[in-house]
Amino acid sequence: MTFGRLRAAAPCAALVWAIAHDARAGSSDDLAAAQKDLLYVSREAGNVQATVNRANAERQSPEQRLANGELLYRMKDYDRAVVLLSEIIEEFPNTPSYPDALWLRGETFYASHDYLAARRDYHAIVDRGTEPRFQVYLGKALARSVDVAIRLNDPPQSFASISEKFNEVPPALVDAALLYAKGKARFRQGFWNDAIEAFSQVGPATAYAHQARYFQGVAAIRLARPSSPAPGGGSSIPQPSGEAGDAAKKTDRVNYKPAIEVFRAATVLPPDTPDHQHVIDLAWMAIGRLFYEMEQYQPASEAYAKVSRDSPEFDTMLYELAWVYVRLGDMQRAERALELLMVSDPNSQFIADGTLLRADLLLRAGSFDRALQLYQSVLAEFDPMRARVASFLDSSKDVSVYYDKLAQQELELLDQSDQLPPLAIRWAREAEDGPAAFAVIDDVNDTKKLIKQSNMLVDKLLALSGAANRARAFPELEAGEEAVLALLNRISKARLSLARGLDDEEPSDLGGEIAQVRGQRRALMAIVEGLPVAPEDFVKREQQGLAQWNKVSQALTQRSSEIDSLQAAVNGLRRVLSDGPAQGVARDPASVRRFQDELDANEHDLKVYREEVTQLRRQIDMGRVQIGLGDARYQNDMTAREQFRDLLDQEVRMAAGGAAGSDAQRYLGQGSPLLSRAREYEEQLVASMRQLEAEVALRSGQLAKKVEAERAQLDSYQQQLVALDNDARDLVGHVAQRNFGLVRDKLGGIILRADVGVTQQGWEVREEELGRVRSLQSERARQEQLLDEELKEVRDDGIEPDQSGSK
Numbered sequence: 001m002t003f004g005r006l007r008a009a010a011p012c013a014a015l016v017w018a019i020a021h022d023a024r025a026g027s028s029d030d031l032a033a034a035q036k037d038l039l040y041v042s043r044e045a046g047n048v049q050a051t052v053n054r055a056n057a058e059r060q061s062p063e064q065r066l067a068n069g070e071l072l073y074r075m076k077d078y079d080r081a082v083v084l085l086s087e088i089i090e091e092f093p094n095t096p097s098y099p100d101a102l103w104l105r106g107e108t109f110y111a112s113h114d115y116l117a118a119r120r121d122y123h124a125i126v127d128r129g130t131e132p133r134f135q136v137y138l139g140k141a142l143a144r145s146v147d148v149a150i151r152l153n154d155p156p157q158s159f160a161s162i163s164e165k166f167n168e169v170p171p172a173l174v175d176a177a178l179l180y181a182k183g184k185a186r187f188r189q190g191f192w193n194d195a196i197e198a199f200s201q202v203g204p205a206t207a208y209a210h211q212a213r214y215f216q217g218v219a220a221i222r223l224a225r226p227s228s229p230a231p232g233g234g235s236s237i238p239q240p241s242g243e244a245g246d247a248a249k250k251t252d253r254v255n256y257k258p259a260i261e262v263f264r265a266a267t268v269l270p271p272d273t274p275d276h277q278h279v280i281d282l283a284w285m286a287i288g289r290l291f292y293e294m295e296q297y298q299p300a301s302e303a304y305a306k307v308s309r310d311s312p313e314f315d316t317m318l319y320e321l322a323w324v325y326v327r328l329g330d331m332q333r334a335e336r337a338l339e340l341l342m343v344s345d346p347n348s349q350f351i352a353d354g355t356l357l358r359a360d361l362l363l364r365a366g367s368f369d370r371a372l373q374l375y376q377s378v379l380a381e382f383d384p385m386r387a388r389v390a391s392f393l394d395s396s397k398d399v400s401v402y403y404d405k406l407a408q409q410e411l412e413l414l415d416q417s418d419q420l421p422p423l424a425i426r427w428a429r430e431a432e433d434g435p436a437a438f439a440v441i442d443d444v445n446d447t448k449k450l451i452k453q454s455n456m457l458v459d460k461l462l463a464l465s466g467a468a469n470r471a472r473a474f475p476e477l478e479a480g481e482e483a484v485l486a487l488l489n490r491i492s493k494a495r496l497s498l499a500r501g502l503d504d505e506e507p508s509d510l511g512g513e514i515a516q517v518r519g520q521r522r523a524l525m526a527i528v529e530g531l532p533v534a535p536e537d538f539v540k541r542e543q544q545g546l547a548q549w550n551k552v553s554q555a556l557t558q559r560s561s562e563i564d565s566l567q568a569a570v571n572g573l574r575r576v577l578s579d580g581p582a583q584g585v586a587r588d589p590a591s592v593r594r595f596q597d598e599l600d601a602n603e604h605d606l607k608v609y610r611e612e613v614t615q616l617r618r619q620i621d622m623g624r625v626q627i628g629l630g631d632a633r634y635q636n637d638m639t640a641r642e643q644f645r646d647l648l649d650q651e652v653r654m655a656a657g658g659a660a661g662s663d664a665q666r667y668l669g670q671g672s673p674l675l676s677r678a679r680e681y682e683e684q685l686v687a688s689m690r691q692l693e694a695e696v697a698l699r700s701g702q703l704a705k706k707v708e709a710e711r712a713q714l715d716s717y718q719q720q721l722v723a724l725d726n727d728a729r730d731l732v733g734h735v736a737q738r739n740f741g742l743v744r745d746k747l748g749g750i751i752l753r754a755d756v757g758v759t760q761q762g763w764e765v766r767e768e769e770l771g772r773v774r775s776l777q778s779e780r781a782r783q784e785q786l787l788d789e790e791l792k793e794v795r796d797d798g799i800e801p802d803q804s805g806s807k
Contacts, residue, residue, distance in 0.1 A: 030504070045681055066088060089102055126141050166178070179198050183215060196219045196220065199212040217260075266279060278312065292327075304324060319350040331361050335365070356378060393737070399730060400729045465701075488685050495645060506518070506663075556616055652675060
């Protein structure tokens, strides 16, 4: 019986022995994992400074930054390209990349139409053009300086200083671009023969051959007209004079044949690029205009017909071609050209004049109904426009009001009740002194935008310099802190391995204080398990933080779209109210007033919502800045790491005293030394982290001082802008007032011509009806005369009508 009991108990003992063996094997593996982690920490703890130095050495070289800046420039990401190139210019002035960066930054400014900044960089290259490293860019910078001066509409005298620099370019570096620029400079100065000589030196196989031949032709026109002033304008390809039109000025017979031959030389060049095709089209336009002024209308029509249909000059060509056909007496083809103009480009600047001319032609051809429709369409389109411009001019006599109105960004919203017609604004910009005056408004708005963006950047930098993650402002120090933090987390992972081995050795039915401590320690194990220890772990954390802010940003964008939709609905309702009477919809004034008040209230709410969206967008940007090493997530990790360490140490002390059984005591005999070593390594790493933090704090303070100095500069720029804005307010206001007066008069002239056309159409209809009446009366008189003659013949035969029956 005893033997049977022993046999029955044997499997149970074997099972207990196997479980205990597996537990010891698991705890041994945990000890080995902890030893491995601590060995790695001991090996890497002294390499923190080396990590900082390596990160500092891994910063991009000037050559690499230059390559990236050029790539951004080629991708038309001009803002980022300027930032990267400016870093090279400021930080590496004595490197070979400095001239390359200076030239490329000038090209970036030029491509983004920031011509003043571009001129600064080009002049910096020209001033140091005698130095070997700048000499390669001297010719290019001079050529670009000419382009910038033309686009900024500098006076002809300013080109003298540039022209003097052309002789400093080494002969080996003189290319087609420089000769072309030299010709343009001479052209702007009014030296026509010198300009022609420079343009003629540009070879036919170069990229500037088309432009040079065109300019050469324009200079030949100037020579044919000795009294013509020097050309102005900001275009590098000025328009030739002699625009065709009904009221074209007839000059004395001038021999334009040399100029025509030069323009023909431009037309035979290959149209290998869109710009070159445009120059060829301009050359054909110039030939047509010159033939028109020479009253050779058939060759003029043939030249105009050469302009391609996809050319930007196609609408101008159609309008001028119609006048050529009018001079030829071919009214049908003239009317056809104007009809094509209306169909192909309804927004053309010639649409009003073209429509009136077409109506006149139809009126001459006897198509009275079609002519009347065109006249009335002009009245319907331009009469309300004239009324709105007149109302705008009569709204105030204070010229500053015009400046403020034109400076408002809301001017572009087409459905606003106080909106000026876009066509009227365009005409005002193109009128006398308009480009220069309106450029002031555009520049002021752009400067305000740049100052606003700079202030936002200052706020971000100040927020970063005082944030917990300020180390991200200094990549090499951030790399050092990341390395220290990874080692600290690896020490916590070693403690986690020891804790797991202790769990295997401790009985599950512990009670008292040690059970409570163990429960708290186990609650933190999941957090310790997720601590980042590898570079990819930190990158993943960064992406998670950005994803959270991106989600909020996307939700805010959806709300912005809803606000825009509501604004569009409000604009549509306002349009319905304003256009109601014209559509035959009558509403009582009280209802209209109530609707308008409700729309005003809703629009006020939408404005408040937009301001809130702007503030939230700013907060989101600030939130993105504060993501990274040291943010709230890393601070929570530090708290959990320290709590886990303290709880594990407390549990180990109690277990070593026998509170967790003999197996745990035996296990801790091997694990306690590892915990002591972990504490030593941790203290060393914490000391290294404090040194890095001290360096970060020092640099952050320096950064904050620099940023505050920049803020002071921005404040001074803001004050200067306000002063310049006030100075320009009166001048630009007067120009705007005058130009809008010219626009009103131009619209009035269009309406007057349309009214005259309607009157003439009515008169022609009346004359036609009178002609028909006269024709009928003549026919009636002729018929009566025939009857009288027949009656006389009867009487002459001697037969009286009343006597025929008696006989």
